[in-house]
Amino acid sequence: MGSFGNPDIVEIDTDILIVGGGMSACGAAYEMVRWAPAGMRIRLVDKAAMERSGAVAMGLSAINTYLGGQKPEDYVRMIDNDLMGIVRDDLIFDVGRHVDNSVQLFEEWGLPIWKQAGDENKSLKEGGKPVRSGKWQIMINGESYKVIVAEAAKKALGMDNIQERVFIVKYILDAKEENRVAGAVGFSNREDKIYVYTAKAILNVAGGAVNVFRPRSVAEGMGRTWYPVWNAGSTYAMAAQVGAELTMMENRFVPARFKDGYGPVGAWFLLFKAQATNCRGEVYMNTNKEMLKDYPPYGLYPVPASCLRNHLMMKEMREGRGPISMRTDIALQALAKSYEEQHGAKEAKKMIKHLEAEAWEDFLDMCVGQAGVWAGENIEPEKVPSELMPTEPYFLGSHSGCCGIWTAGPDDLAPEEYQVKYKGVNYNRMTTVFGLFTAGDGVGASGHKFSSGSHAEGRIAAKSMVKFYLANKDYKPALSKSAKELAEEIYAPVRNYMEHKDYTTAEEINPHYITPRMLQARLQKIMDEYVAGVSTMYTTNVTMMEIAVKKLHELKIDSQKMMARDLHELMRAWENFHRIYAGEAHLRHMLFRKETRYPGFYYNMDHNYIDEENWKCFVNSRIDPKTGEWVAFKKKHIDLVPKHGADAPKH
Ligand code: SFD
Ligand code: AMP
Numbered sequence: 001m002g003s004f005g006n007p008d009i010v011e012i013d014t015d016i017l018i019v020g021g022g023m024s025a026c027g028a029a030y031e032m033v034r035w036a037p038a039g040m041r042i043r044l045v046d047k048a049a050m051e052r053s054g055a056v057a058m059g060l061s062a063i064n065t066y067l068g069g070q071k072p073e074d075y076v077r078m079i080d081n082d083l084m085g086i087v088r089d090d091l092i093f094d095v096g097r098h099v100d101n102s103v104q105l106f107e108e109w110g111l112p113i114w115k116q117a118g119d120e121n122k123s124l125k126e127g128g129k130p131v132r133s134g135k136w137q138i139m140i141n142g143e144s145y146k147v148i149v150a151e152a153a154k155k156a157l158g159m160d161n162i163q164e165r166v167f168i169v170k171y172i173l174d175a176k177e178e179n180r181v182a183g184a185v186g187f188s189n190r191e192d193k194i195y196v197y198t199a200k201a202i203l204n205v206a207g208g209a210v211n212v213f214r215p216r217s218v219a220e221g222m223g224r225t226w227y228p229v230w231n232a233g234s235t236y237a238m239a240a241q242v243g244a245e246l247t248m249m250e251n252r253f254v255p256a257r258f259k260d261g262y263g264p265v266g267a268w269f270l271l272f273k274a275q276a277t278n279c280r281g282e283v284y285m286n287t288n289k290e291m292l293k294d295y296p297p298y299g300l301y302p303v304p305a306s307c308l309r310n311h312l313m314m315k316e317m318r319e320g321r322g323p324i325s326m327r328t329d330i331a332l333q334a335l336a337k338s339y340e341e342q343h344g345a346k347e348a349k350k351m352i353k354h355l356e357a358e359a360w361e362d363f364l365d366m367c368v369g370q371a372g373v374w375a376g377e378n379i380e381p382e383k384v385p386s387e388l389m390p391t392e393p394y395f396l397g398s399h400s401g402c403c404g405i406w407t408a409g410p411d412d413l414a415p416e417e418y419q420v421k422y423k424g425v426n427y428n429r430m431t432t433v434f435g436l437f438t439a440g441d442g443v444g445a446s447g448h449k450f451s452s453g454s455h456a457e458g459r460i461a462a463k464s465m466v467k468f469y470l471a472n473k474d475y476k477p478a479l480s481k482s483a484k485e486l487a488e489e490i491y492a493p494v495r496n497y498m499e500h501k502d503y504t505t506a507e508e509i510n511p512h513y514i515t516p517r518m519l520q521a522r523l524q525k526i527m528d529e530y531v532a533g534v535s536t537m538y539t540t541n542v543t544m545m546e547i548a549v550k551k552l553h554e555l556k557i558d559s560q561k562m563m564a565r566d567l568h569e570l571m572r573a574w575e576n577f578h579r580i581y582a583g584e585a586h587l588r589h590m591l592f593r594k595e596t597r598y599p600g601f602y603y604n605m606d607h608n609y610i611d612e613e614n615w616k617c618f619v620n621s622r623i624d625p626k627t628g629e630w631v632a633f634k635k636k637h638i639d640l641v642p643k644h645g646a647d648a649p650k651h
Contacts, residue, residue: 004566005494007187009483014043015469017184017197019168019580020235021046022054023146023398023451024440027102027458028203028465033156033465043197044157045186047167047206047571048230050150054207055228055441056451059143060400061365062267062452063113065095066103066130066138072096078136078639079448081301081413082560083402084597085616089640090409090418091446095557099449099456100124103138106452109152112141133271136448143365149455165190167571169490171202171242171436174626175480181242181436182477185486189567194487198477201435201465204405205458208396208441209233209582213533214524215392217260224369226255226262227394232575233582236405236440240581242627244431245406247444247618247635249582250589252393254310254538254601258326260389263370267362272330276388278321288312295599297644308598310390316591317390318537325385332359332382343527349398356382380559392534393601395582397441398454401584404444405431406620406635410460417640423488427468429461432622435468437461445618457477493564493573500563513563516572519555523576526551527583531590532602533547539603545591552584584630589619592632 016032018025028043036042046053067075074097076089104125107113113124114131122128130138154162174182183198210227217224240246241393256276257263268274275283285304291312292299299308313324321392335355339348359381363370373379379386397404408420408430419426422434427438439461440454449457479486487493493516500512508515527533530548532540537561559580564570595611596604 005498007192007487007491009194009196009487011196011483015041015200016465017199018044018203019184020207021050022207023056023454024205025457026149028462029153029157031459031485032462032466035463037307040469042157042161044162045166046164049164051147056146057228058368059365060451061142061143061362062101062133062137062139063452064137065099065453067096067100070592073641077643080643081298082305083447084298084305086618086637087402088445090413091443093413094451094460095408095449095457098388098460099453102455103452109148111145111148114139133267142410161533166195167574168376171238172479172481173242175478180434183479187490189571194490196483196486198479201468202476202534203465204235204239204436204438205440205442206234207231208394209579210394212527212579212583213392214528217532224262226257226391228355233395233578237578239405239431240585240623242433244433244436244621245622245623246585247404247406247620249585250593250619251401251403253396253602254390254393256310256313256388257391258370259389261370261373262391263363263367268326272331274327277322277325277327278316286310288315307598307600310315314600324388326388327380327385329383329385394410395586397444397447400447402445402447405438405442407431407438407443407534417431417636425471428464437465473560493562493570497563497565513561514558516562516569516576519559519562520576522555523580525581532586540607541605545587548587556580585621588621588630588632593619
């Protein structure tokens, strides 16, 4: 173990600190350099290696947000409906009007984007028409998507300004100025080093939260989930701990995914036009259509919301008509038949081979584990269907969910209620803690950004941060805790281990400490069984949630006894601290909202209905950083784009 346990403390002063190296961070790094005045110092810190960090690590096969000439207003309407009417129109519109430029840059940097016949050699910028899987989505050859985007960010920022494999543990408030972020602290997961940063502004973009709930995967498969296992709710926890207002943390995303491999379904539903059926071969989206009428106006939109699609599927599962199957067989055979009819047998043969390759590539590009399941189970998708399953819940603000942090909107769109001002000036994407910004999964109440929108939002935040820096150049951060105190706090799990390890002969069993793995299992069990996880088929009630509050309280006390035998385990310990906070925020918001806004994501059986009159509002919460007290409250929702009236799309 060498000198492990006596970390060097490295203090770094910078102007801007970017925490995370994912899509938002890469967008921010690229954009910030373009606006930064000479001499402005920027530093990016990622817990992993940027080429393969975050949600896009494995690559993607589609870019889910590319407007390509469609109106941002329509993009707002689609998202408003998908997230059951409670979103921030200003933030969404802002992403909508900027996102295409990010996609065009990806192409310029080398990302292959599928084009329609005849446009193969025309870039998007030159007017080349992409192959659309859906109204908003385009297909890519994206195995190396993240590598390409990270390379551009690294080139812009320079490797001297980037630190990889440093895990940020917490933000630190200024010692002199109320509600102002002054720095961050973290540790290397490769060397025995603690880093203490001071900064004038911080971008908090450490992704969403996975593995708060017990996953469906078991034993050695536990590392398999849909969203990235290494994103542990740091974004939400670290912001909440310094007093940033969270919003819509009651929202979660429960995607329907290919069973066991967690392969995404979008390309199958949208590009290959597959349908999902119950054990009798019935298409539940048709047979259960009437259920959509229970949720006006959302259920009546041309494309039912993601949670409502689940709602219709779950009825089949609950009533014993599972398994649910994606009819890849029917879809591919239908496409093959149409090729034969249109192009003749010889040409069709080539086209069918190509089609089958595309079906595999969808997973090879984005979720290689699913291709592994197909290979391992001898599944030929053109011959047999594959099972679908709703996954365990995830917290995210960039995909089809909208939990996150409350932020300022753009000056030209955000009404007074949606602005956050520092010294009288509104700063787009600033949280309610001055100097602390966020993007991507961090920004609440504005889902469906996906990879491209997160990149664009990182760029939006970056520009705003430069404005903040310029207006507040004289600020000198003063940390409210000494570097030594912070180092001791971070290494507490190491101390727990060192001090008590010789007490028993079985290293993992000890009355004085608990392994991060065990603590995580306990958190997941509480969340799963009481807070509407898979074991109760996503149902809970007020009594169950109140029990969970007590259990989480005990868990938090015991979490102080987590141990760490090495740097990797230390990271596991701190990920758990973050997961607990993210989980608690979710629970507290769910308890506060007295309705079931997202049937199909979770059901509060004491209030199993939508109450538009009383609950068409944001639920926000805040921890008082001085007392640790957590309060939840309502915040007014404002429609800026007309929704279900005359302007709404027709069936
Ligand atoms: O098929 C710390 N996503 C999809 N987006 C698309 O555009 N198309 C798709 O096809 C999408 N699909 C999909 C997607 C994700 C996944 C996992 C799969 C399939 C299998 C969503 C996007 O990927 C997602 O919206 C964005 O990536 C979100 O961006 P951002 O920046 O909010 O998060 P990130 O990229 O995960 O990056 C997080 C970074 O933070 C680091 N980090 N660093 C320091 N300290 C800490 N404490 C940290 N904690 C985390 C991470 O290392 C990472 O760099 S489909 O399903 O629809
Ligand atoms: P997914 O693969 O489920 O993450 O979805 C990728 C994209 O396709 C997202 O924009 C989803 O909203 C969209 N999508 C997935 N399934 C459907 C469906 N059945 N109908 C309409 N849109 C869908």
